[in-house]
Amino acid sequence: METGASFLAIADESILVEILLRLPLKSICRFRCVSKEWDGLTKTSYFLDRHRLHSSRRLLLISSSSLAAGKSNKKGVGISLLADEETAVSSLSVPFLPNDARWSLEFVGSSNGLLCCVTLLKGTRIATVVWNPATDQFNYFPIGLEKRVENATYYRLIVGFDFMHSISAYKLVTVHPYVNPINDPKQLTFQARMFNPNRNSWRVVEPELELTSCRRFNTHSITVNGVLYWLVEKQTAGVALVSFSLHDEAFKDTWKPLPGEIRYLTKGILLEMQLIRWKNSVAVVGYLPVQEGDQFVMWVDTTTDQETNTCSWIQQIRIRWPSSLFHIGVWKDQHVFTKNGDEAGADNDEPGNLFLYDPITQTLSKVHGERNVYFYSAVGYAESNVLLE
Secondary structure (H helix, E strand, C coil): HHHHHHHHHHHHHHHHHHHHHHHCHHCCCCCHCCCCHHHCCCCCHHHHHHHHHHHCCEEEEEEECCCCCCCCCCCCCCEEECCCCCCCEEEEECCCCCCCCCEEEEEEEECCCCCEEEEEECCCEEEEEEECCCCCEEEEEECCCCCCCCCCCCCCEEEEEECCCCCCCCEEEEEEEEEECCCCCCEEEEEEEEEECCCCCEECCCEEEECCCCEEEEEEEEEEEEEEEEEECCCCCCEEEECCCCCCEEECCEEECCHHHHHHHHHHHHHHEEEEEEEEEEEEEEEEEEEEEEEEEEECCCCCCCCCCCCCCCEEEEECCCCCEEEEECCCCEEEEECCCHCCCCCCCCCCCCEEECCCCEEEEEEECCCCCCCEEEEECCCCCCCCC
């Protein structure tokens, strides 16, 4: 009899899990109040992973309604959500952002239902935030350095973020580039601080990454499979990828040159190149000026061994592209574009400021955007039950 009762209990729980997996996260949060058993069931790693896989891939967008010159906007920036290509864009309440036009945001990335972004006040980076939009929980980390090199000039920091399933927690790293003119004014050094929520503490990473004969670097970075990548230019070697492993909590001793066509670029073009995550690989996108007009290009690194200093770059896109469209992210294996500047805020009856480009069909489709709103960054996102302390 007990065996039969246990079997029915297991069967009932299995059916219950299948039902709950199909519910939106806010409904699951309400069901947790029914009983301790339901609360515990929906917090297991098994349930969290399966619910994440059932969640549809959505798009988060940083938006601003300050478009036309001369118009003031006291609201500042916000975050919008696009559930699919057919529905309207909806605004989200951002619990950590003051309702003040002096504040702005930058996306770092999204992983396992968590969004990482940086808050800025009048262009100065103030804090890094890890936020679960589905539960409104967030962790707020003021940007700072416990160990600063005397007389050194520090530059705009680089941020890496990813969820580590091996420890069921996220990891966060801030990389601080600096030049010490007393030692070597041509040496660019990267100093890292690592945060692990399981330990709830920061630590300075040793050793630092020292690169000689460096001209400049690009702060636009990307984290793929637990490795943070950004672009650095050497005077003789050109532009390459350098990286930091969130798994090992250390800089990787690799120098991965970009494709020959873009390895030696002028400063302006280097700053316009973007690193993106494309089908779980590192890719670089940008615009190349040619006689016929701008071309939008994308190269993907197909190297399987990430410890090597070589890259196997495959060019996957090269098309003529209107200068009015600007790349802001990737969603569902499509590139997300928005209209530039005043054109995006032009008064018209139809919102047409958000576009998707499918490289398979080579088609550009207009998505339901908003009038008088400018989108300037996008990241794919799937709801998750992950709890933040």
